[in-house]
Amino acid sequence: MLRDVKKSKGRFIAIILIIMLGVLIFVGVKAAGPSLNDSLNKTVADKNLSDIQVLSTTGFDETDLKLARKVPGAQVEATKFKYVIGGKNKVATALYGYSKTARQNHLIMREGHLPKHKDEIVLDQRAKSKYGYKLGQNFTFDKDADLHRRTYKIVGFADSPQYIDNQSRGVTNISDGQVQLFAYVPEEQLNLAVGTMLNLHFQSLKDENTFGKKYKDSVDDKLILLKHEFKNRADQRTSEITRPYLKTLDSQQQAINQVKLLDPQAASQQQTKLNSAKSKLLKKSKTTYTWQTRQDLAGFAAYGESSDRIAAIANVFPVFFFLIAALITFTTITRMVEEARGEIGTFKALGYRKWEISRNYYYYAISAGLIGAILGAVIGNETLPRIVLALYKQYISLDWVVGLQWLTILIAIIFSLLATLGAAVIVIRKELVEGPAALMRPKAPKSAKKILMERIKPLWNHLSFNSKVSYRNLFRFKSRMLMTIIGIAGGTALILTGFGIQNSIGASGDRQYSEIFNYQAVVKLNDDANLSKVNKILQQNQQYRNSTTINSTTAKLKAHGQQVNDVNVYTPKSESVFNKYVKLSTDLNKKDVVLTKKTAQLLKVKTGDQINLTTTDNKKVTLTVGAIAQNFIGHFVYLSPTTYQKEFGQTAKTNTLLLHLKSQTKVQRKSLADKLLSSGEVMGTSYTHDVLSTVSKMSSSLKPIILIFVLLSGVLSFVVLYNLTNINISERIRELSTIKVLGFYNNEVTMYISRENIILTILGIVVGYGVGNLLTAYILNQAATEQVIFPLTISWFGYLIATLLMIIFTAIVMLVTHKKLQHIDMIGALKSNE
Template sequence: MKPLSKNMIQEIKQSKGRFIAIILIIMLGVLIFVGVKAAGPSLNDSLNKTVADKNLSDIQVLSTTGFDQTDIDLAKKVPGAQVEATKFKYVIGGKSKVAVALYGYDENAKQNQLIMRSGRLPKNSNEIVLDKNAKNKYDYKIGQKFKFASDAGLKKRSYKIVGFADSPQYIDNQSRGSTNIADGQVQLFAYVPQNQLDMAVGTMLNLHFNSLKDKNTFSKSYKKAVNKKLEILKQEFKGRANQRTNEVAGDYLQQVDSQKQQLEPLKAADPQAYSEQLAKLNSASIKVLKQSKTSYTWQTRKDLAGFSAYGESSDRIAAIANVFPVFFFLIAALITFTTITRMVEEARSEIGTFKALGYTKWEISRNYYYYAISAGLIGAMLGSVIGNETLPRIVLALYKQYIALDWVVDLQWIVILIATIFSLLATFGAAIIVIKKELVAGPAALMRPKSPKSAKKILLERIKPLWNHLSFNSKVSYRNLFRFKSRMFMTIIGIAGGTALILTGFGIQNSISASGNRQYSEIFDYQAVVKLNDNNNLSKVRKILNQNDQYLNSTVINSTTAKLKANKQQVNDVNVYTPKSIKDFDKYVHLGTDLQKHQVVLSKKTAQLLEVKKGDTVHLNVTNGKKVTVKVKAITQNFIGHFIYLSPDMYQTTFGKQASGNTLLLHLKSQTKGQRKNLANKLLDSGEVMGTSYTHDVLSTVSKMSSSLKPIILIFVLLSGILSFVVLYNLTNINVSERIRELSTIKVLGFYNNEVTMYIVRENIILTIVGIIVGYGVGNLLTAYILNQAATEQVIFPLTISWFGYLVATLLMIVFTAIVMLVTHKKLQHIDMIGALKSNE
């Protein structure tokens, strides 16, 4: 073996700690960079495989009067559409009398296939397959009976449970959507043979397109393609609603026409009686037409319960992956660069010797390149494999709120390539720069010790009263801090980076929780929303509420939804609130501005999406089709959803009529789940209420969003902590190796072991304190940036970091400093003083 190679192998053996430290730092950086980058795609790919295998519908249409063969034929005109009609309705069922999404099971159906978890599919007319949650949450077992309410519209009321299943239509185990029966929340889905539903035709139309099967269901290209298909479908159904209404009401209207003709002789004989009879018939006709009126609900996959939340969750991880791991990796690369630089500088005498012996620059530098490349590649390979194969699986395993997906974890080759390139830049790049710099000098200069940096007065020395009161050791520490500025900045960057990363982990979770908590404490101060029927008897509703022990008070508002347009931008599903009494309304919704004075107030996120500011106009298209233009006079803070508030005067001016009271906002005492359901059922049974929704359910959803990130945040915090420890340990080792002669000298002069240790550690303590403080600021900035990237169209995440996050970040840094101090103390006790002082350096 050539002397150069022998020397390099000896170098690695003698400094195994440094070589391993470089590999570890690179590995950690690459692990979290590749692992987190792979987590988002793995979540999406896993769901894509599940919904593709089970043929989840791309489009679903719900009809109030059902779909006949004409409707099915119209839907088939959409290019590539596979169409199936399904019987579907919301009913009350089970021992807890919960809202159930009930489907008619058709063994020939190809779309929305169930994922059986136990038991089997129904074969006989008295059998039912239940949601897996019926087993997990309500303790139902196979063989038991499941009973429906008498008004469920079924041929039987009781069915034998033969299986439990998951459905690709309900990917979130904790959310089954909302409805206008029971407490407003669907708790279960169920399938009975379709002939058991007392319906002539299906009420849900499912459309699936094979051409879209291989597309990522959350990608822009998929959404664009589906929206294009949906527009074609809507065009095919244009005018069909009125036609269908006439078909459904046709027989009855024919009878009415016949009865009107029979009344004709009465017209001359008794005009008054004729008018009365005719009015009754017309009133009955209007009522039937109203009940038979056909309306459609159009929905794509994003409208399914939990589907958008899943996509937003993977988007948040992707947003974190675009910032958090990159910052993490940059710190790792920076420290690695410093370590490699120090390694080459320590080998000055060997480089000078080999140069004097006649070795070429390439021969001398080659082995250092190999050293740097091998450390970089080993670290990058280990980090890539461990990160890509473990983190996505951990994330998938911890997403327990979603149905068990078919895991798809592909190697992210582009991300791995990027990570490898950056790893080599940090190791090989550092070696190239430093070797090139060192080889410029001649052999004699290289074999002589490098001139120490000259001491200069620091700013603290100029403050005489303070400087004169410092001890000798303190003075030395402060001077050494500023004497080796690069080491000082590297340590501060390392500590600040670790603190910032840990703080960011907690900040992301805290901020997501804060969006719901602040929305329903600072802005919304009510506990329930009651949607009233068109011709409601408000006094009857109030009477029911007054009989409830948890009810406190309420206010009446007009609530509707609208599309807002401005600056070529559009926001759908905007809530339009108009209070009956602004004075009362202020107790329920805190706008932070005077609605009476400003007339039109728009929520902040909506204004941002529309690129609107105070004084601009927006075009408002309400659900009844009326289009108006209003001027925004104020913008209010809002964290969840889109809102525009109109004063009663503005509503009357804009729409030409007074705002009708169709919604109640309720103040309630703390309620149990049973009490919420009981009140909602009583209000619904009154016939005056369409449905009741509770803020508790919204807060629960936001809480789930936050909880789903807890495992990921924990992984970030642990890896950030490990990186911080390795960085601090590595920098301390570099510090000790650079000053071995200095430390040996003071030990020879009679300093005790503790004093020698404190000579180094005192600097570490100062730098740790500075690094932690800097880390607080960087952590807040990093968290704010990630939250901005992770924000959805509906939600703003306010920057919130709890005291616990600061405490954990600070304590971890203190603990790491203490551990490094102990390790350094043991190491300094065994310094070879004579050997160090005899060496050239």
């Protein structure tokens, strides 16, 4: 066996390489998703990230904490928290009160230390990298932040387990709607009587996978219990806060009643003022809760979806890759055994038993298979997940956790042995059936048959002699032709799939905001907003072009036992104008209710079906789906004004503006948002640019993986082509020696083989285009999230790279083949075995 390995080092190494590449990408990519999750899970467990957070507009007192502690296993803490404007750039900042006794949401210090004195602040690490702040500098908040002091000394920079995405800090209703930083000052510096954020942590869930179904179901159950405890608490809390003020107003009411007889007009005016004061007080002090789990924290859902996408890719891409590797290995081992026919026949003639003859080939196959599989498993498991983690710069640096994926490794080893040992077993059993005399003679060459092209006389007659020989040989060796096409097509398809995944994820945002949405900003108005005042501000802005008014609300939809939350409900004031901002594939005026495609899929509804819609203020209506429109990001229901009036019993109130804007810089976007917010008429402004940036980040996060796929696919394709060409030469060594003896020049001999490779490469590339599209479509379907559909998109660049790589590999193999054919031992090859 050792002599065989030494004699055919190239083939032995080729088998090891092909198996190693297949196992490497199979195990490595399969390990990447779990490693991403495990690394984040370790970080959030070490830093005691809260499982549930509740925000209150009026804060939480001791009664609220007691209610929260009724949830079994809950560790409860109240934190002072608010969104404020701060820093030299006047950016929206999530400000937290730091307490030494806090046990949840510990910061990850990157530089400096935690606040020790009342004038110290710890800033987001992003403040250093993005805005250039340094230790020892001051950070000043706006007066509206309502702190005991406005300026603080920077003593540290940190990351937080609540903000794992380096490029996103969430949204707010101040400034341009985007939170840019988080910051921590001593809690007594926040001018708040009680905490405004309630954190709940469950020790029993600490070791669970944050993105696992078991964890999510458990948290959802805890949240239901928590909401039940707080069922009547909002009204009670509002009453507690407003009671002293209402008592004062009631005493003023009584005084008015006393002077009513003396001066009715003055009393009436005072009564109007008192009623207005009561209304404003109740509105300002109304308690509302915002409930959130880890999935609602900035970056968490995107991280989980990114991990899911890698898992979806891992269920298809590496399997396809590995199957190609196994198929080519099977062919190589088969050829190796067939070449040893004479040797097997000799052993058989000398009286050796079947096991004694075959075991060396089995050992050879097992050795190559195991070496390749073990190398691939170790390299894949230990390198690919770490490369992915290291290149995930979008997220904060995590504690790396890369565990051995034993089941995946075992599956890979089994398939590797099936491809190597399995091939040896099948072929040797077939060979050993023949008698020694038949085995010791060379196998009869395959007879050439008339091919289809020969029947097309005008085409066949115009081909040169060498071309005719090449086409006949292609169909003469059908298995080799098939293997070469599969190898080339597989490599092309894998490279295309790599580019396709990235292109398609990026295309979801591009197509949403070019084919469907044709606006650049959404302005959310206050309940009693003065629209003319808002329009005046907009018209003074140089980037403003025009706008349209709509009613926008959020609702949940139910149908056929399915439910979709956070659905945007848009009702335009004018359908004809609205069509310039949102391009529906149907006329809203005629269809009345239009549902977007992904929402319809989740609800399992089609045109004509009924859906139940419940708004955030608990209004319930039943609607009939008039049409289903294309959409790539989010869930939307579009209602005509007539339908809204009919179903809700009132005219749709204008509460949102969709804006057409010229190209804006980041400063211009922020400036417009600040002006609108400071007018007192606007709750906040959101830009489509920010959504596109998020989708772009989603696409960019996969670049490292795609690069790895493309490189490994390219290497596999090259090894496959090189290996099959070597098999081709060894199979036809007598034939090649014959034509050399007959006087063919070296270039002609090379082209005798290479012409077939060129034809098969072209066929393989064409087939690869089709397979690549099918494979990409399947993976995208598996990777789609509840919120996003990824349209199949492969750029011309992907096709170009895949095609060029295959052409380059073919050219390199031609060059190597040319050198090899120059040194053929013609006499040795043509010697008769007899």
